[in-house]
Amino acid sequence: MRLYNTLTGEEKEFAPADGKTVKMYVCGVTPYSSTHVGHALSYVVFDTLRRYLEYQGYQVRHIQNFTDVDDKIIQRAQEAGISEDELTERYIDDYFRTMDALNIQRAEAYPRATQEIGPILDTIGNLVDKGYAYPAGGDVYFRVNRKEDYGKLSHRSLEGMIAGARVQVDEDKEHPMDFVLWKGAKPGEPSWDSPWGPGRPGWHIECTAMSLRYLDYPLDIHGGGQDLIFPHHENEIAQSEAHTGIQPFAHHWVHNGLLQLGEDKMSKSLGNLVSVEEALATYSADALRTYFLSSHYRSPLQYSDEGSAAMERSMDRFRHALRPATEDEAAIEATNQGQEPLDSDPYLERFMGAMDDDLNTPQAIAALFDLARDINRERGAGRSVKAAQSRLREMGGILGLTFEEPAARNDELAAKPFIDLLVSTRTELRQARQFELADRIRDQLASQGVMLEDSAQGTTWRYQRSA
RNA sequence: GGCGACGUAGCCAAGUGGACUAAGGCGGAGGUCUGCAAAACCUCUAUUCGGCGGUUCGAAUCCGCCCGUCGCCUCCA
Structure with a gap:
C-alpha cells in the first residue's frame, strides 16, 4: 500500500x-x-x-x-x-x-x-x-x-x-x-x-x-x-x-x-x-468508528452529535443486509439453483484499492455501503447472498466494525417483558383487524423510543438510538 | 510574524489534469411493499466544484491574485 x-x-x-x-x-x-x-x-x-x-x-x-x-x-x-x-x-x-x-x-x-x-x-x-x-x-x-x-x-x-x-x-x-x-x-x-x-x-x-x-x-x-x-x-x-x-x-x-x-x-x-x-452512551462503536473513518485520516473532521446520529442511522443498512435468511428466502434460494450467487469480488477489489491508496477509508466505506445495498436488493430477488454477507463482514472487520445491534442498557432490559407483552397484544388486535388500537400502541411505543417493524415473519422491535 | 492545510449539493465527505454526464452517508421529494406504517429496495435531489484571471486540445484537479476558514509555532491524539 x-x-x-x-x-x-x-x-x-x-x-x-x-x-x-x-x-x-x-x-x-x-x-x-x-x-x-x-x-x-x-x-x-x-x-x-x-x-x-x-x-x-x-x-x-x-x-x-x-x-x-x-x-x-x-x-x-x-x-x-x-x-x-x-x-x-x-x-x-x-x-x-x-x-x-x-x-x-x-x-x-x-x-x-x-x-x-x-x-x-x-x-x-x-x-x-x-x-x-x-x-x-x-x-x-x-x-x-x-x-x-x-x-x-x-x-x-x-x-x-x-x-x-x-x-x-x-x-x-x-x-x-x-x-x-x-x-x-x-x-x-x-x-x-x-x-x-x-x-x-x-x-x-x-x-x-x-x-x-x-x-x-x-x-x-x-x-x-x-x-x-x-x-x-x-x-x-x-x-x-x-x-x-x-x-x-x-x-x-x-x-x-x-x-x-x-x-x-x-x-x-x-x-x-x-x-x-x-458518546458511547448514545451511539454504537460501529457508528463512531464509521464516523471517524468517513473522512480521510489526514484531514480534520468536524465532530457533532448530528453527525453521530446520522452514522447510527446508516448502520441499520449494514445490520439489515446481514440479517440471516428468513425461511421463505432460504426456500426460494434452495429452489433457485440456476441463479448465480451475488458476486462480491468487485466490492472487495474496490475496498482494497481504496485502502491501498493511503488508507482511503471514505472510499472503502462507500464500497461497503454499495455492497450492502446490492445484498439487500438481490436477496429480495431470490439470489444467494450468503457468501456476499460474509464478505461484507470480512471487509467491515478490517475497519473494526462488528455490525452488532447495540447492546441493551439495564433499564432497557428491565422494560423488555412489558414491551413484548404490548407487542403481542397489538398483534392480536391486528389479527382482529382492530387497527386503530393497534396503531395507537405502535405510536405510543414509538414516542418512548421503541420502533416496531411488521413483516410476514411477525413483528420485531428495537430501541431508537439516534436522537 | 513564520510554517502548513482547507473552501465540492441543505449537512457530513471522497475525487486532485481526460471514462467527472463529480463516490458514499444523512436529510428531502416521488414510487414499490404494507390494513396503515416502519425497514428495505427503486427513481430524483451539484450542467457544477469560494471568486477572478491564466496555462492546456482539455482543469474541481496546475499557476497567480483576491475573499473566507482552520491547524501548528505553548500542554494536547
Whole structure:
C-alpha cells in the first residue's frame, strides 16, 4: 500500500523493513483526564491501519506508551488530594475501558514513563556523554544546535522558530529552543535519583527510550496526532538519532488530522471536550468508528452529535443486509439453483484499492455501503447472498466494525417483558383487524423510543438510538 | 510574524489534469411493499466544484491574485 510520510511530505510504498513484521510505535496519552473523542479518532485510525496490515499478512508489533508523569498530572493530583499514581491509574483504566468499547485491538505492550526510569537515565547519560545534552541548574537540556537537521519533520528552521517570538527565555538554556530531558525536582514533586540530582523525565525522552527498548530502531511506523509533530516528534527524532546514530529513526511518520468540535479543535486547554463515554452512551462503536473513518485520516473532521446520529442511522443498512435468511428466502434460494450467487469480488477489489491508496477509508466505506445495498436488493430477488454477507463482514472487520445491534442498557432490559407483552397484544388486535388500537400502541411505543417493524415473519422491535 | 492545510449539493465527505454526464452517508421529494406504517429496495435531489484571471486540445484537479476558514509555532491524539 502507499502511505503518506510526514517526514518527506510524500506518499511512499509501505513495506516493513524485514518484509514480515511491522514495528509500529504510536504515541499514547498523558493520563490526567477522561479519554475524549479526539483520542478515539486517533486510535481508531491506527487500529484500522494495523488491522489492514494484518489483513495483508503482516505481523504487527504495536507498542504504545503512557506518559504518566508531567506537570498537569502533578497539578491535578494535588488538587484532588490523591497521589500521582492513583490519578494516572484511574485514567489509564478509563482509557482501556473506552478503547475496548470501541473495539480497538490492544497493543503488544503499554510501557509507562515512570516504570522506565533506568532506560531513560541511560539515554540521557549517553546524550550528555556525546555532547548532545548538557546539565544546567539541576535540569538536563538537549542541545538543538548539535543536531544539524533539527526541524526536518515539522519542516521549520531554528531561525523561523525563534522569529515566532513566543519562545520562553530561560537563563539556563544555551539556545532558546533547547528542550528539557530531565527536570530537577521542586519540593513536593515526585522524583527519582539521577547523576544530575533528583528529578523526573522531560516530555519527549520516554518515547525515545521505550521505542528503542521495545521495538529497536529503525521503527517502520511512528504515529500520533498532527499536534504531536512539533515539538514532540521533532524532539524525539533529534534525541533518538543522536542517541543511537541510527537514521532514520522511523521509516514512516503517520499523523492523523485533528477532530474539530464546532469551529475549534477539541483540546484539553480549551476545555471543549466530549468524552468517549458520553458518546458511547448514545451511539454504537460501529457508528463512531464509521464516523471517524468517513473522512480521510489526514484531514480534520468536524465532530457533532448530528453527525453521530446520522452514522447510527446508516448502520441499520449494514445490520439489515446481514440479517440471516428468513425461511421463505432460504426456500426460494434452495429452489433457485440456476441463479448465480451475488458476486462480491468487485466490492472487495474496490475496498482494497481504496485502502491501498493511503488508507482511503471514505472510499472503502462507500464500497461497503454499495455492497450492502446490492445484498439487500438481490436477496429480495431470490439470489444467494450468503457468501456476499460474509464478505461484507470480512471487509467491515478490517475497519473494526462488528455490525452488532447495540447492546441493551439495564433499564432497557428491565422494560423488555412489558414491551413484548404490548407487542403481542397489538398483534392480536391486528389479527382482529382492530387497527386503530393497534396503531395507537405502535405510536405510543414509538414516542418512548421503541420502533416496531411488521413483516410476514411477525413483528420485531428495537430501541431508537439516534436522537 | 513564520510554517502548513482547507473552501465540492441543505449537512457530513471522497475525487486532485481526460471514462467527472463529480463516490458514499444523512436529510428531502416521488414510487414499490404494507390494513396503515416502519425497514428495505427503486427513481430524483451539484450542467457544477469560494471568486477572478491564466496555462492546456482539455482543469474541481496546475499557476497567480483576491475573499473566507482552520491547524501548528505553548500542554494536547
